[in-house]
Amino acid sequence: MDTTSSIKRKNTRQILVGDVPIGGNAPITVQSMTTTKTSDVDATLQQIYSLAAAGADIVRCTCNDFEAAEGLAQIVPRSPVPIVADVHNQYKMALAAIASGVDCLRLNPGNIRKPAHIKAVAEAAGEQSVPIRIGVNGGSLHPELYERYGGKVTPEAMVESALTELRYFEEVGFEEVKISVKASNVSLMVEAYRQLSAVTDHPLHLGVTEAGPPPTGLIKSTAGIASLLLEGIGDTIRYSLTADPVQEAKAGRQLLEALGLRERKNVDLIACPSCGRAEIDVYDVASKAQTAFEDKRIPLQIAVMGCVVNGPGEARDADLGIAAGNKRGHLFVKGQNVAVVKEDEMVETLVQWAEFITENGFEAALARADMEKAQKEAEKDRKRLLAIQGEDVNEDAARVDLIRKI
Numbered sequence: 001m002d003t004t005s006s007i008k009r010k011n012t013r014q015i016l017v018g019d020v021p022i023g024g025n026a027p028i029t030v031q032s033m034t035t036t037k038t039s040d041v042d043a044t045l046q047q048i049y050s051l052a053a054a055g056a057d058i059v060r061c062t063c064n065d066f067e068a069a070e071g072l073a074q075i076v077p078r079s080p081v082p083i084v085a086d087v088h089n090q091y092k093m094a095l096a097a098i099a100s101g102v103d104c105l106r107l108n109p110g111n112i113r114k115p116a117h118i119k120a121v122a123e124a125a126g127e128q129s130v131p132i133r134i135g136v137n138g139g140s141l142h143p144e145l146y147e148r149y150g151g152k153v154t155p156e157a158m159v160e161s162a163l164t165e166l167r168y169f170e171e172v173g174f175e176e177v178k179i180s181v182k183a184s185n186v187s188l189m190v191e192a193y194r195q196l197s198a199v200t201d202h203p204l205h206l207g208v209t210e211a212g213p214p215p216t217g218l219i220k221s222t223a224g225i226a227s228l229l230l231e232g233i234g235d236t237i238r239y240s241l242t243a244d245p246v247q248e249a250k251a252g253r254q255l256l257e258a259l260g261l262r263e264r265k266n267v268d269l270i271a272c273p274s275c276g277r278a279e280i281d282v283y284d285v286a287s288k289a290q291t292a293f294e295d296k297r298i299p300l301q302i303a304v305m306g307c308v309v310n311g312p313g314e315a316r317d318a319d320l321g322i323a324a325g326n327k328r329g330h331l332f333v334k335g336q337n338v339a340v341v342k343e344d345e346m347v348e349t350l351v352q353w354a355e356f357i358t359e360n361g362f363e364a365a366l367a368r369a370d371m372e373k374a375q376k377e378a379e380k381d382r383k384r385l386l387a388i389q390g391e392d393v394n395e396d397a398a399r400v401d402l403i404r405k406i
């Protein structure tokens with residue numbers, strides 16, 4: 001299926017987090033963060049593996065004490081993806097994280113404030129070739145900046161915080177930097193990133209901080225991150241949800257796939273909204289299909305449609321789909337009817353055909369189908385439905401007539 005995107009990305013410089021490039025023309029990456037104690041090496045590694053399987057390219061772990069730093073020393077060599085250490089308050093913790101062998105550091109300039117400390121960290125990172133994310137957070141802006149900007153968090157104050165930190169790094173010749181200016185307010189965050197993108201070519205890490213639990217957290221994060229990505233801004237993203245971080249990784253991956261910014265790995269399930277014509281419980285079949293495909297690496301768009309009258313036509317662009325009619329499922333591939341199955345076998349059949357297509361291609365799938373027979377059966381059920389329900393089952397034409405008579 002088509003995964004191309006018309007989005008013109010801003011050209012940023014490229015840095016390497018472990019072996020994962022960020023910025024330049026590198027694919028936009030997905031990040032997430034562990035919720036385990038980093039000192040609990042086994043539990044943290046288990047979560048990192050789950051996050052990587054869900055689509056995370058890079059995982060961040062907190063490095064909040066020396067036990068955590070020691071944990072990182074054991075986690076990093078066993079991790080399937082590069083590890084970023086999240087350092088908040090003590091610059092010595094940043095030094096400990098670098099010593100542990102992590103692939104990147106995240107520093108919050110609002111919390112590590114002494115220029116001498118910031119430079120000491122940049123120097124140590126430079127010696128070990130460890131890049132750093134300057135992670136400005138609207139909620140923990142430097143008090144002096146907060147005061148100067150009228151006692152409130154503004155996009156300008158957040159950008160200034162990032163640029164001040166960047167200057168400290170530049171003074172010691174450290175350039176391997178990516179930047180984030182996150183806020184929990186979507187408009188504030190979008191504007192801060194726009195302003196930052198206009199004045200720097202360092203790669204940007206996008207996120208809405210403290211977005212909250214799903215679905216609100218998903219909506220806020222998507223609103224902020226997608227708005228910027230559509231403008232070509234952003235090189236790596238993180239959903240910050242109050243939920244299992246696996247959901248963050250999945251959401252990040254799905255957003256990039258939906259925008260055509262990453263190649264599709266999993267099924268893109270589409271379904272009709274159902275209406276008076278529906279011959280099945282579309283919600284139920286679609287949710288069963290979603291569960292059946294959830295962990296399968298099948299890069300197809302698959303449609304579940306409520307009726308054979310309009311379903312195959314409305315979903316003609318889907319790679320594979322099924323439409324219900326007369327207690328049967330009419331399977332179609334690229335808009336062409338290929339098989340008829342019993343209603344209770346619809347999801348199972350979709351999975352079988354999707355797997356066949358992924359392994360053998362569309363031509364092989366069409367070649368094995370009795371398309372003439374499938375087309376005849378679909379037409380029969382279509383006519384039968386039209387005979388029972390009429391052309392205007394949703395009564396929209398009748399209502400339009402009524403409106404025109406007023």
Ligand code: SF4
Pocket residue numbers: 272273274275276277278279305306307308309310311314
């Ligand atoms: S007309 Fe058929 S395919 Fe379209 S919404 Fe109604 S049930 Fe679904």
